[in-house]
Every structure is written in C-alpha cells, then in structure tokens.
Amino acid sequence: MVSNNFNPSFRHPLYIIRKGLYNKIKQYSVELNGNLLDFGCGAKPYQTLFAHVNKYVGVDYDSEGHAHQNESIDFFYDGHTLPFETHSFDSLFSSEVFEHVFNLEAILPEINRVLKPGAKILITCPFAWEEHEIPVDYARYTQFALHSLLQKNGFRILITDKNGHATAALHQMFMVYLHDDWLNRVFILSKFNFFKKMVRQVMIPFFNLLFIATEKLWPVNKRLFLNTIIVAEKIEDCFKQ
CATH class of the missing domain: 3.40.50.150 (Vaccinia Virus protein VP39)
Known part of the structure; x- marks a missing residue:
C-alpha cells in the first residue's frame, strides 16, 4: 500500500x-x-x-x-x-x-x-x-x-x-470525468451506492491497470x-x- x-x-x-x-x-x-x-x-x-x-x-x-x-x-x-x-x-x-x-x-x-x-x-x-x-x-x-x-x-x-504525454493526459482526464462528473451527473445511478462502488473500486482500478499494461503500445506525443x-x-x- x-x-x-x-x-x-x-x-x-x-x-x-x-x-x-x-x-x-x-x-x-x-x-x-x-x-x-x-x-x-x-x-x-x-x-x-x-x-x-x-x-x-x-x-x-x-x-x-x-x-x-x-x-x-x-x-x-x-x-x-x-x-x-x-x-x-x-x-x-x-x-x-x-x-x-x-x-x-x-x-x-x-x-x-x-x-x-x-x-x-x-x-x-x-x-x-x-x-x-x-x-x-x-x-x-x-x-x-x-x-x-x-x-x-x-x-x-x-x-x-x-x-x-498525450495518451496519459487523455486517460487521466477520463478518470477524472468518470470519478467526479459522470457518476454524479447520471441521476439514476448516483442514487445507488452499488454503482458508486463499482466505479470507484472496480472501474477506476481496471482502466488504470489497462492503461499501464498498454501504455508502451501508444505513439508518444509530448506536445500534450x-x-x-x-x-x-x-x-x-x-x-x-
């Protein structure tokens, strides 16, 4: 940890x-x-x-x-x-x-x-x-x-x-959107703790691990x-x- x-x-x-x-x-x-x-x-x-x-x-x-x-x-x-x-x-x-x-x-x-x-x-x-x-x-x-x-x-x-780099920036902004914006703005889902836990405990770790595993496959653009x-x-x- x-x-x-x-x-x-x-x-x-x-x-x-x-x-x-x-x-x-x-x-x-x-x-x-x-x-x-x-x-x-x-x-x-x-x-x-x-x-x-x-x-x-x-x-x-x-x-x-x-x-x-x-x-x-x-x-x-x-x-x-x-x-x-x-x-x-x-x-x-x-x-x-x-x-x-x-x-x-x-x-x-x-x-x-x-x-x-x-x-x-x-x-x-x-x-x-x-x-x-x-x-x-x-x-x-x-x-x-x-x-x-x-x-x-x-x-x-x-x-x-x-x-x-560009791909890392796009991935990180998507994680922010998923965690801070998407769940809170989807009115129906935001009412259920189950969906909140799914996003925070399953989806966030999954997408981060997926990015880590595939990062070297993406072309590197250092302008973003x-x-x-x-x-x-x-x-x-x-x-x-």
Whole structure:
C-alpha cells in the first residue's frame, strides 16, 4: 500500500498524474540541498523526498481556494513579501503552485531575494489539467513561458522535463470525468451506492491497470502532457535593494 494520496496506488483516480509527478520530484530532489524553502507547501506531501537537506521550511498563502486545516505550514506570507531575510535559503521547491499565484511576475523577484547566489530551485506546474482550487486558479504555463519568467528574474534553466504525454493526459482526464462528473451527473445511478462502488473500486482500478499494461503500445506525443518540471539555478540578484 502506498504512503499517501500524492504517491497513490493504481486504485486512485489520480494515479497517472500523481504517481508520475511523485517520481519526477523524487528524481530531481537530489538537485536541492542545504536550507530548503517549500513555497506553497500545503501539507508538505513531498517532504520525505528531501530528507537529505539540512532544514525544510514551508511557507504558504491563506487563500480562499484552499483550506489549510491540519497542514504543517511553518510561515504564512501576505502574497507580496516573504517573511525571511535576504539570502536565507540554499534551495527552493514549489509544486503545482505557480498557477495559483495571480501576481507571479511580482513574486519571482521576492523568491530570488530569499535565495542565496547559486541556489537551485525545483518547480512543477500543471499543463493539461482542469480548473481547481476555484476561484484561485489563474494560469497554465508552457515551458517557454516559465523559462522566460525565470530568466528575467535571475535564474538559469538547467533541466526541463515533462510528466506524461498525450495518451496519459487523455486517460487521466477520463478518470477524472468518470470519478467526479459522470457518476454524479447520471441521476439514476448516483442514487445507488452499488454503482458508486463499482466505479470507484472496480472501474477506476481496471482502466488504470489497462492503461499501464498498454501504455508502451501508444505513439508518444509530448506536445500534450500533464506537468512541466524545471530545475533552475539563481545566477544573479534580481530584486530591489
């Protein structure tokens, strides 16, 4: 059995996106070290992947789209200024957060400020995904937009990777539709727990296993995918002194 919903089993409706993202973060977590800031940490679902760092600090913003009950957040910020001294951290991790930051271009200099020269950052952002944490869902960034934003704010791109491909994205969106929309909208079926259990305990695992078994048979189209993963390095201070 898996540890949590961010590293789920094939029985979970979000298995494809979350398992793939977990593996990508695990792969690139070794790039970060020292004192690490988790920007938009939430419940810190990936903290165990960074057991090698000296210190793990989580910061988040108390927005209306995300409840923070029972989350181990160390600091909150006001959406503009991070509550840390300049050059406080050796690395930064931020997963599935940038799409929720309305003023991303304004906060990137602040992220730059709290990082030491040479610090590395690991960022993941959704690409093909539904609206979520409504109404605080503002953007979907291509890799080129992320490159431009980071480079303008004192970072050099080291690694760009993708989680999933076109077939994986289509399968995952179908699982979301099946689990969240189809069953709830088919009025007659939604009245019977038997059908709910069939979808959640039989159909979801079946289709996920079928996809896993046949994935290598499908042509790979990387222009449509689930998440963008970027590792970058701070090469200069880029903030108002």
